[in-house]
Amino acid sequence: MKLELRPGQRVWVKNTNSSGIISSPANTPRSYNIDLPTGRLRRNRSHITVIPEGTTVTRYTKMKTATNIYIFNLALADALVTSTLPFQSVNYLMGTWPFGDVLCKMVMSIDYYNMFTSIFTLTTMSIDRYVAVCHPVKALDFRTPRNAKIVNICNWILSSAIGLPVMFKARTLPTSKDSVDCALEFPHPSWYWDTLMKICVFIFAFIMPVLIITVCYGLMILRLKSVRMLSGSQEKDRNLRRITRMVLVVVAVFIVCWTPIHIFVIITALVNIPSSTLQSITWHFCIALGYTNSSLNPVLYGYLDENFKRCFREFCTPSPSVLEMQNSSRTGANSRKIPQRDHHTANTGDRSNQQV
Structure with a gap:
């Protein structure tokens, strides 16, 4: 070497x-x-530690797989969105936005970046699992760490198609004498552009990804049921099924957590529903459920992936x-x-x- x-x-x-x-x-x-x-x-x-000028970067060779690189990208999006929670909590408790225009733009854009990057990454993981299970020979050339990093970069670029416009359009708007709201300001007629944006988000951040994920896992289930041995080794076959099950659970939890908010937003965009206490409670519940997904993902990885648990334990206790x-x-x-x-x-x- x-x-x-x-x-x-x-x-x-x-x-x-x-x-x-x-x-x-x-x-x-x-x-x-x-x-x-x-x-x-x-x-x-099993690990390499690089300390250039006092900075430590730990790399576990067994964790450097395409699936784990996608999981890292998902964790990065989760970490970004959780960094905005203190500002949003203050906003809800005070009933006003006291942090100014700059933080308003950052928080709003990070929210949309997280939404799109997460669903794009989960869709990519589902396609990656489909290739690994149904086309194992092609997977040798396609499922490489380098390709996974390139795909992650492409996912962030695609997310910028909505994240950057949100950053430019987000601003603080006075709603009453002593209240300020952090919201998106659309050109006239504002109701038209607001509805159009919500429909686009519903289609590209929910309907299309869920359809792709459903097709991929439908084909994988048929493959797993029809073939007893996917590879030449029982251990490899067991690992393949285990990782597929882990990705399926992560995707399912994401869909369960984000479906209510997408349904609520599209209904309120297309149907004029009068404001009420029930509507406010439903809205805040759907928002909280969506953010809960970001905190559930690390638990899912640690519970479902034995290799992740082992390497994380070695990282915490050298x-x-x-x-x-x-x-x-x-x-x-x-x-x-x-x-x-x-x-x-x-x-x-x-x-x-x-x-x-």
Whole structure:
């Protein structure tokens, strides 16, 4: 294995008996220490930790799959929308928007970005599962981490088709003498553009994605029922069915949480319903149910995905070998002084480092 290193990095390569890790003929653990001031790269069994200038990025090799990259994108959208909840809570409690135009635009656009990015990502995950189950040979070329990242970027670009206009149109509007509302301001006639936008959101953020998801899972269910063995290995087949079940549950929970608000919005857009206490309660319940989905997703991942739980546990509680290497690196850094080298010697050392 050839590592591209920059001057000033420290690398530990610890061999184990695990598949894919360097092992010595005598199965004896060995460590290689390359000192650099700029950072450290550690590899230990299933994870790699990179610390460039004090920043830690943890990568679990078993988690670097197309499905988990889509889940990360979904988690990113959930994290963004939960960051807006304190502002919206204050708005509901005070009955006015006290944060000004800039935060109004940010909160409104993040809401729409979350809605569209989440449903687009879930639709992509359903298509990804369909390809993995029904076309396993094609999946080898299609279902790669690189392609998953490209698809995630495309999902955010598509979400910008509604997120950016919302950002430009959102502003604070006075509703009474002492009250200000954060809302979308449409050109005249406002009722027409407001209704048109709600219909477009209903079609592109609900109807079409749900139809695609339903077709994908319908075909997958037929495939799973008709074929006893999807792959040549029972373990791979069991993992394939387990991941498919996890994605199905995540999609189902999303549809259950977001269906009420979409139905409520489209009904109020097409039918003139007089304001009442029941309408207000229904509206706030539907809104709360939609936001609940963002907090349910991490629970679903942790409950349904054993690999996710194992890697998350390792992330929270580092293994003794990692702690031992960290302590030894600190001790070595404090007790050892690196001699100065001339330019030629440094270049020779760098070339040697790149062959480790």
